[in-house]
Amino acid sequence: xSINWFKYSSxxxxxxxxxxxxxxxxxxxxxxxxxxxxxxxxxxxxxxxxGEAYRLIFIHVPAxxxxxxxxxxxxxxxxxxxxxxxRLSSMMASALAPTGALMxxxxxxxxxxxxxxxxxxxxxxxxxxxxxxxxxxxxLGFMSLQAAIDDPRRADKAGxxxxxxxxxxxxIIYFSVKWWNTLHxxxxxxxxxxxxxxxxxxxxxxxxxxxxxxxxxxxxxxxVRCIILERERNTDWVKQLMEQRP
Amino acid sequence: MNxxxxxxxxxxxxxxxxxxxxxxxxxxxxxxxxxxxVASLFPLGIGPETAVLRMMxxxxxxxxxxxxxxxxxxxxxxxxxxxxxxxxxxxxxxxLSLLVLAKVAAHWLVTGLPLVIVAPLIGLQFDLGADAxxxxxxxxxxxxPTLSLIGAIGAALTLGLRGGxxxLSLLVLxxxxxxxxxxxxxVEAGSAGLGAAAHLSLLGALLLMALVFSPWAxxxxxxxxxx
Numbered sequence: 001x002s003i004n005w006f007k008y009s010s011x012x013x014x015x016x017x018x019x020x021x022x023x024x025x026x027x028x029x030x031x032x033x034x035x036x037x038x039x040x041x042x043x044x045x046x047x048x049x050x051g052e053a054y055r056l057i058f059i060h061v062p063a064x065x066x067x068x069x070x071x072x073x074x075x076x077x078x079x080x081x082x083x084x085x086x087r088l089s090s091m092m093a094s095a096l097a098p099t100g101a102l103m104x105x106x107x108x109x110x111x112x113x114x115x116x117x118x119x120x121x122x123x124x125x126x127x128x129x130x131x132x133x134x135x136x137x138x139x140l141g142f143m144s145l146q147a148a149i150d151d152p153r154r155a156d157k158a159g160x161x162x163x164x165x166x167x168x169x170x171x172i173i174y175f176s177v178k179w180w181n182t183l184h185x186x187x188x189x190x191x192x193x194x195x196x197x198x199x200x201x202x203x204x205x206x207x208x209x210x211x212x213x214x215x216x217x218x219x220x221x222x223x224v225r226c227i228i229l230e231r232e233r234n235t236d237w238v239k240q241l242m243e244q245r246p
Numbered sequence: 247m248n249x250x251x252x253x254x255x256x257x258x259x260x261x262x263x264x265x266x267x268x269x270x271x272x273x274x275x276x277x278x279x280x281x282x283x284v285a286s287l288f289p290l291g292i293g294p295e296t297a298v299l300r301m302m303x304x305x306x307x308x309x310x311x312x313x314x315x316x317x318x319x320x321x322x323x324x325x326x327x328x329x330x331x332x333x334x335x336x337x338x339x340x341x342l343s344l345l346v347l348a349k350v351a352a353h354w355l356v357t358g359l360p361l362v363i364v365a366p367l368i369g370l371q372f373d374l375g376a377d378a379x380x381x382x383x384x385x386x387x388x389x390x391p392t393l394s395l396i397g398a399i400g401a402a403l404t405l406g407l408r409g410g411x412x413x414l415s416l417l418v419l420x421x422x423x424x425x426x427x428x429x430x431x432x433v434e435a436g437s438a439g440l441g442a443a444a445h446l447s448l449l450g451a452l453l454l455m456a457l458v459f460s461p462w463a464x465x466x467x468x469x470x471x472x473x
Contacts, residue, residue, distance in 0.1 A: 046351050074398070082466075130423070130427075134420045134423055137416070138420050141416045144416055144417075145404070145413065145417060148407045148408060148413050154467060154470060154473070158403045158467065158470055161399070161403060161463060161466055162399075162403060163401075164463075165399060165421065166420070169420075172424075208428060231423070
């Protein structure tokens with residue numbers, strides 16, 4: 001049996017799939033969040049140096065991870081849409097942008113709230129904070145450019161160019177603590193070494209990261225369904241769908 | 247009949263752009279005057295204390311050059327887009343990325359190079375020493391072409407859009423930040439006696455990367471805008 005890998009690259013077949021998947025992702029996100037919050041508030045021990053305020057890590061790090069991850073995913077889908085001229089890929093990229101921007105904002109906000117008790121300042125212009133701020137501007141630039149172009153196909157392609165040009169910022173954020181002398185903490189979690197934090201803290205952080213990831217999936221799938229309905233409103237299948245609703 | 251080669255085509259486009267710029271010298275001079283005025287606003291706003299100005303000088307001159315360079319970007323493709331010549335350029339058999347490179351080079355000659363020449367005079371306003379001024383010229387010489395190249399991508403993407411200049415700034419300024427950091431950093435390192443070689447090397451690296459990738463991205467953006 002040969003699998004048609006591209007069945008779901010057409011909007012009419014992806015739309016119901018996204019609709020069926022969304023509740024599962026919301027439920028998964030809720031479960032992971034409850035577990036993660038339980039661990040972060042009741043199981044993870046008090047930090048030796050930072051006391052209780054370190055518990056912001058359970059929101060700050062997952063949000064920062066998601067902000068970088070979602071940008072790469074967005075640039076990937078935008079690139080696929082540009083190269084293969086597929087509409088759905090570009091719709092996916094447009095759907096990812098607001099969630100990615102929100103994650104970046106949460107990372108910056110929680111980082112700022114954490115920085116005040118820890119470093120004594122709300123903000124410092126070191127490499128990691130500056131490059132994360134630039135990531136927020138890149139997301140906003142992508143969304144503004146698409147908003148300013150009326151023709152959706154031109155908006156898709158123009159957005160793809162700017163998303164791909166900006167993707168070079170993500171490795172800069174990731175490696176910034178290694179390349180520069182920064183106030184921001186270095187990498188505690190690595191693929192090759194054992195983590196330099198307590199196991200419970202690490203578990204809580206990873207579970208919260210999964211929670212943020214499931215949430216991003218759910219919200220992005222919901223948003224891409226809205227974008228599909230908007231863009232494909234003149235097709236028969238959308239008109240039939242609208243007739244079925246009261 | 248002699249088919250024009252690639253270099254002839256590039257030279258032709260560059261000469262045309264230079265001729266148009268020379269016929270509208272006012273457009274070119276406004277960029278330069280903007281640079282001078284913006285750089286002069288900072289001492290008026292912050293106060294004339296020399297020590298403070300000397301510390302801020304590299305950053306201020308660099309930010310003013312960056313903003314002036316960005317303002318000039320609107321003229322890179324807009325005129326040709328409006329009268330249809332950009333479409334004709336995209337139809338030529340020569341690779342569009344190299345023709346775009348020729349346009350950006352001509353644009354830099356009339357907007358970026360004057361900034362490099364006038365910058366030392368602005369630097370004197372901020373009481374920068376001779377070695378700092380030398381590093382300033384070198385950093386701007388490496389940085390302004392990079393700014394023109396990166397800005398060309400934004401200029402091509404925003405052709406004919408409402409929101410115009412502000413949208414262009416939003417797209418292009420995040421990409422300008424590394425150039426600004428290393429450019430102003432070079433001058434500060436130079437005047438602190440630490441040697442600007444590291445910063446200038448990184449500026450050179452950014453210029454080389456922009457030279458290789460930006461014409462291609464700009465050509466893609468031009469085709470998107472023209473279709």
